[in-house]
Amino acid sequence: MYVRRCYRKWKGKRYGYWALVESYRTARGPRQRVVAHLGDVDEHGRMALPAEGTPAQQQSLYDSHAPEWVEVDLARVRVERTRDFGGPWLGYTLLQRLDLPRFLAETLRPDGADIPWPAMAMVLVLGRLCAPSSELHLAEHVYDGSALPDLLGVPAAKVNEDRLYRALDHLLPHKAALEQHLKARLGELFQVQYDLLLYDVTSTYFEGDAAKNPQAQRGYSRDHRPDCKQVNLALVVTREGLPLGYELFAGNKADVTTLREIVTTMEERYGKADRIWVLDRGLVSEDHITWLKAHGRRYIVGTPKTLLRRFERELASAAWSQIQNGVEAQVCAGPDGDEVFVLCRSGARQAKERAMHDRFERRIAEGLEKLAAACQRRAHSPVAIAQRVGRLLGQNSRAAKLFEVDVGTDPQGAATVQWTTSAAWRDWSRLSEGCYVLRSNLTDWAAADLWTAYIHLTDAETAFRIQKSDLQLRPIWHQKEARVQAHILVCFLAYVLWKTLARWCHAVGLGDEPRKVFAELHAIRLVDVVLPTRTGLELRKRCVSRPTEHQALLLQQLGLSLPTHLEAVAV
Numbered sequence: 001m002y003v004r005r006c007y008r009k010w011k012g013k014r015y016g017y018w019a020l021v022e023s024y025r026t027a028r029g030p031r032q033r034v035v036a037h038l039g040d041v042d043e044h045g046r047m048a049l050p051a052e053g054t055p056a057q058q059q060s061l062y063d064s065h066a067p068e069w070v071e072v073d074l075a076r077v078r079v080e081r082t083r084d085f086g087g088p089w090l091g092y093t094l095l096q097r098l099d100l101p102r103f104l105a106e107t108l109r110p111d112g113a114d115i116p117w118p119a120m121a122m123v124l125v126l127g128r129l130c131a132p133s134s135e136l137h138l139a140e141h142v143y144d145g146s147a148l149p150d151l152l153g154v155p156a157a158k159v160n161e162d163r164l165y166r167a168l169d170h171l172l173p174h175k176a177a178l179e180q181h182l183k184a185r186l187g188e189l190f191q192v193q194y195d196l197l198l199y200d201v202t203s204t205y206f207e208g209d210a211a212k213n214p215q216a217q218r219g220y221s222r223d224h225r226p227d228c229k230q231v232n233l234a235l236v237v238t239r240e241g242l243p244l245g246y247e248l249f250a251g252n253k254a255d256v257t258t259l260r261e262i263v264t265t266m267e268e269r270y271g272k273a274d275r276i277w278v279l280d281r282g283l284v285s286e287d288h289i290t291w292l293k294a295h296g297r298r299y300i301v302g303t304p305k306t307l308l309r310r311f312e313r314e315l316a317s318a319a320w321s322q323i324q325n326g327v328e329a330q331v332c333a334g335p336d337g338d339e340v341f342v343l344c345r346s347g348a349r350q351a352k353e354r355a356m357h358d359r360f361e362r363r364i365a366e367g368l369e370k371l372a373a374a375c376q377r378r379a380h381s382p383v384a385i386a387q388r389v390g391r392l393l394g395q396n397s398r399a400a401k402l403f404e405v406d407v408g409t410d411p412q413g414a415a416t417v418q419w420t421t422s423a424a425w426r427d428w429s430r431l432s433e434g435c436y437v438l439r440s441n442l443t444d445w446a447a448a449d450l451w452t453a454y455i456h457l458t459d460a461e462t463a464f465r466i467q468k469s470d471l472q473l474r475p476i477w478h479q480k481e482a483r484v485q486a487h488i489l490v491c492f493l494a495y496v497l498w499k500t501l502a503r504w505c506h507a508v509g510l511g512d513e514p515r516k517v518f519a520e521l522h523a524i525r526l527v528d529v530v531l532p533t534r535t536g537l538e539l540r541k542r543c544v545s546r547p548t549e550h551q552a553l554l555l556q557q558l559g560l561s562l563p564t565h566l567e568a569v570a571v
Contacts, residue, residue, distance in 0.1 A: 001020055001021065001022045001023075001035060001511035001512055001513065002020075002021055002023075002511045002512075002513035002515075002516055003018045003019065003020055003021070003038070003510055003511055003513075003516050003517065003554075004018065004019045004021050004516075005018065005520075005550055006018065006019045006037075015039070015549070016039070016548070016549035016550045016553070017037055017038060017039025017550075017553065018037070018038040018039065018510075018550065018553055018554070019034045019036075019037055019038075020034065020035045020036040020037070020038060020509065020510065020511055021033070021034055021035065021511075022034075022035050022511075036509065038509065038510070038553055038557060039553060070531075070533050070537075070539065071533055071534040071535075072531045072532065072533055072534075072539075073532045073533065073534060076532040077529070077530065077531055077532065078529075078530050079527050079528065079529055079530070080527070080528040080530055081527065081528045082525050082526070082527050083144075083145050083146050083147055083525065083526050083527075084130065084131075084145060084146040084147060084522065084525065084526070085146070085147040085524050085525055085526035085544055085545070086520075086521040086522045086523060086524030086525075086551075087129070087130040087131075087146075087518065087521065087522035088126055088130055088146045088147045088148050088151055089147060089151060089524075089562075090501070090518065090521050090522070090560075091125075091126045091129045091130055091497060092122075092126065092151045092152075093560065094497045094500050094501060095122060095125070095126070095497065097189065097500060097504075098182065098185050098186075098189075098496070098497070098500060099181075099185055100122070100125075100181075100493075101118065101122065103178075103181050104117075104118035104121050104122065105118045107174050107177060107178075108121060108170055108171070108174070114158065115154055115158050115159075115163065117166075117167055117170045117171075119152050119153070119154050120154070120159075120163060120164065120166075120167035120170075121167050121170070121171050122152055123138070123143065123148060123152065123154065123159060123164065123167070124138075124164060124167055124168065124171070124490045125490055125493045125494055125497070126148060126152075127142055127143065127148075128471055128472075128490050128491060128493075128494040129471070129494040129497050129498065130142075130146065130522065131146070132470075132471050132472035132494075133472070134477060135161050135164040135165060135168075136161045138159075138164065139159050139160050139161050139163075139164055140161075143156055143159045144156035144159075147526045150526070150542065165483070168482075168483060168486035168487065168490070169482065169483075169486065171486055171489060171490070172482060172485055172486040172489060175485075175489055176269060178489075178493070179244070179245045179269070180269065180270075182243075182496055183244055183245075183270065186242050186496075186500070189500070189503070190240070190242070190503045190507070192238055192240065192242055193238070193239075194238060194244065194270070194273070194275065195273075195274070195275055195276060196238065196239045196275070196276050196278060196453055196456070197236050197237075197238065197244060197266070197275050197276070197277055197278065198236070198237050198238070198239065198278045198456055198457050198459060198460045199234070199235070199236050199259070199262060199263075199277060199278070199279055199283065199460070200234075200235060200280055200283070200457060200460035200461060200464070201232055201233065201234045201235075201249075201255045201258060201283065202222050202232070202233050202235075202464040202468075203219065203220070203221055203222045203223065203230045203231065203232050203233065203251060204223065204230060204231060204233060204468065204473055204474040204475070204476060204488075205221060205223050205225045205228035205229065205230040205474060205475050205476070206228055206229045206230065206231075206475060206476045206477075206479075207228070207475045207476070207477050208477065208479055209229070209479075210229050210476075210479050210484075211479070212479060212480060212481070213479060213480060213481040213484060214250070214481065215231050215248065215249070215250045215251065215481055215484070216229040216230070216231060216250075216251060216481075216484075217229060217230070217231075217250050217251035217252035217253075218230065218251060218252060219232070219250075219251045219252040219253070223468075223474060228475070229251055230251035231248055231249065231250065231251050231476070231484065232248070232249040232250065232251055232253055232255070232258070233246060233248060233249075233464075233473075233488065234246060234247045234248075234249060234258050234262050235460055235463055235464065236262065236266055237459055237460050237463055238459075239453070239456045239459065240459070240499075240503065241459035241460070241462060241463055241499060241502075242496075242499050242503070243463065243492065243495060243496055243499065244266065244270075245265075245266060245269065246488070246492055247261065247262055247265060248484075248485055248488060249261075255282050255283050256282065256283055256284065256285050256288070258283070259279070259283050259284065259288050260288070260291065263277065263292075263297070274298070275297075275298070276298045276299065276300060276442065276453065277292070277297060277298070277299045277300075277301075278299075278300045278301075278453055278454055278456060278457055279299060279300070279301045279302070280301075280302050280457055281301065281302030281303055281304055283301075284299075284301045284302075289301070289439070292441075293338070293441060298440075298441055298442055299439075299440060299441060300438060300439075300440040300442065300450055300453050300454050301438070301439050301440070302436065302437075302438060302439075302454065303341075303436070303437045303438065303439050305432075305436070307341075307437050308432050308435055308436070308437060311332060311341070311343055311437065312428075312431070314330060314332055314343055315343065315431050315432065315435060316431060317330075320343075320345065321447070323447055323448035323451055323452075324448070324451075326346060326347040326348055327344065327345070327346050327347070327451065328344070328345045329342055329343060329344045329345070329447040329448070329451055330342075330343050330447065331343075331446075331447045333443075334439075337443075338441055338443070339439060339440065339441050339443070340439075340440055340441075340442070340443050340445075340450075341437055341438070341439055342437065342438040342439075342440070342447050342450050342451060343435065343437055344435065344436050344437070344438060344451055345434050345435045346434045347434065348434075349433075349434040350433045350434025350435075351434070352434075353433040353434055354430075354433050354434075356398055357398055357399050357402075357429055357433070360396040360397075360398040360399035360400075361396075361399040361402055363392075363395075363396045363399075364392060364393065364396050364399055364400070364402075364403055365403075367392040367396075368389070368392070368403070368405065368417060368419055371385060371388060371389065371392075371417050372416075372417045372418075375414065375415050375416055375417055379412065379413075379414035379415075380414060380415045381415060382407055382408070382409050382413075382414075382415040384415070385407050385415040385417060386407045386415075389405050389407060389417070393405070401422065401425050402421050402422055402425050402426060402429075403419050403420075403421060403422075404419060404420050404421075404422060405417065405418075405419040406418045406419065438450055438451065438454050463495065463499075466495060466498060467491050467492075467495050470498070470515070471491050471494050471495060471498070473488065473491045498514065501514040501517065501518060502514045504558065505517055505558075508557050508558055508559070509557065510554070510557055510558070517554055517558075520550060520551055520554055521551060521554060521555070523551070524544065524545055524547060524551060524562065525544075525545040526542060526543070526544055526545070527542070527543055527545065528540050528541070528542055528543075529541045529542075529543050543564065544562050544563055544564060547562060
């Protein structure tokens with residue numbers, strides 16, 4: 001669910017409000033429906049004035065030592081230094097909710113540095129959340145153009161590329177402690193249950209050779225950049241998509257070889273609690289299943305498509321039951337009685353796979369007809385025609401097994417092309433389209449519960465998309481191994497802030513998609529208002545722009561109060 005900006009005219013006046021919108025699937029495609037309307041903000045909320053009982057960390061922003069009254073030369077009043085405020089301020093609020101300022105202050109011990117390393121670490125994380133870019137761009141363009149100097153108390157002149165790099169070096173050794181702190185804090189804030197863990201792997205590529213980084217290797221690229229070196233990122237999240245931890249592997253390491261290491265690492269860090277591991281089919285082998293069962297671990301895993309052949313009779317039976325609109329399932333007991341296999345059939349997936357098979361079948365048939373016609377017009381070498389047939393089938397592999405093609409020769413030695421179609425292959429494809437099998441040792445769970453738990457793997461995939469797109473995890477420009485690991489740690493922390501905002505929005509009825517909320521509040525600006533007085537003194541007040549009607553609604557829904565101004569400075 002997400003929020004959509006709306007307007008309504010009443011008695012000649014236009015009013016703004018938000019609609020909470022839910023996306024859902026129908027037989028005619030995806031549709032949206034309005035779940036609730038958020039509006040009718042009062043005058044107090046519209047002005048976003050600080051309410052009584054404002055937390056101490058926000059109240060400090062209202063301090064002002066300016067005189068109670070003074071004569072101002074209105075002709076010379078001006079505005080200077082417009083900067084981003086809403087995004088950094090909201091990000092800093094999220095840091096406080098996660099208790100990260102205190103944790104960093106206690107963990108990153110001072111070593112006589114001019115600027116404390118906890119403050120520089122927060123610069124890195126907030127910069128990654130608000131304006132993802134390189135450390136050089138953050139230091140030279142982003143930092144001074146935002147309210148971060150005012151929020152963190154670090155002058156812009158003290159933030160440079162070298163200091164940010166050194167902050168990366170100081171932050172990386174505390175990765176495990178950070179993950180443990182965040183797990184505990186997220187559990188307190190949102191009553192998270194860590195009984196169901198979702199595990200998936202992605203890759204991210206480098207710009208440059210990364211010659212001194214042993215983890216930078218060429219491998220299977222999810223980013224479609226096989227020309228670049230990469231590293232593999234393994235992420236563990238809860239059923240709500242809240243991150244529990246991650247590990248970094250070499251770019252050429254196969255996904256299936258990472259499972260034992262990641263499970264062992266998580267258990268060493270958080271204990272061997274009674275957890276359920278949800279895994280995609282590419283991460284599990286038969287040896288892993290044996291290993292998981294031998295150590296008493298519970299699991300729900302996807303299986304290779306070839307396993308469907310074992311359940312051909314069940315696929316053709318009428319024992320299917322609907323577990324969700326457009327999804328059917330049936331449970332089959334494992335041969336030893338200690339496992340269950342869940343056959344799942346999706347109507348939308350069935351229609352998609354059938355359309356793909358039909359399209360590839362049509363392409364192959366048309367291609368073969370063209371080859372046959374070409375052979376009739378003039379003589380062709382059988383070898384050349386066989387190569388063209390091989391290319392045609394390879395380019396349309398989804399339906400290649402449907403055709404049995406015979407490239408022969410006529411009495412003159414020229415090539416001929418004949419083909420037949422396999423009725424058995426067509427029958428099997430029609431029977432298995434849209435079907436897949438889940439495997440689990442949770443024998444007391446219903447099919448609907450097993451399927452729902454497995455579908456939560458999309459939360460891990462969503463986490464990768466957010467880190468790669470919104471937080472610009474890729475491409476990696478760092479070349480040294482430690483700097484690459486620190487870069488990914490900063491992206492991980494920024495993603496934790498993102499998911500914290502998502503859960504916050506969900507709790508207050510703003511949906512579970514924070515992108516629109518963050519973009520709206522990010523547009524709030526901080527400006528310096530310069531007030532020349534009759535006595536020649538200039539007063540400088542740092543004022544926060546008045547929120548729009550829609551911004552005020554969001555602030556009121558989140559229970560936040562914008563400061564009207566920051567501390568005034570006399571010049």
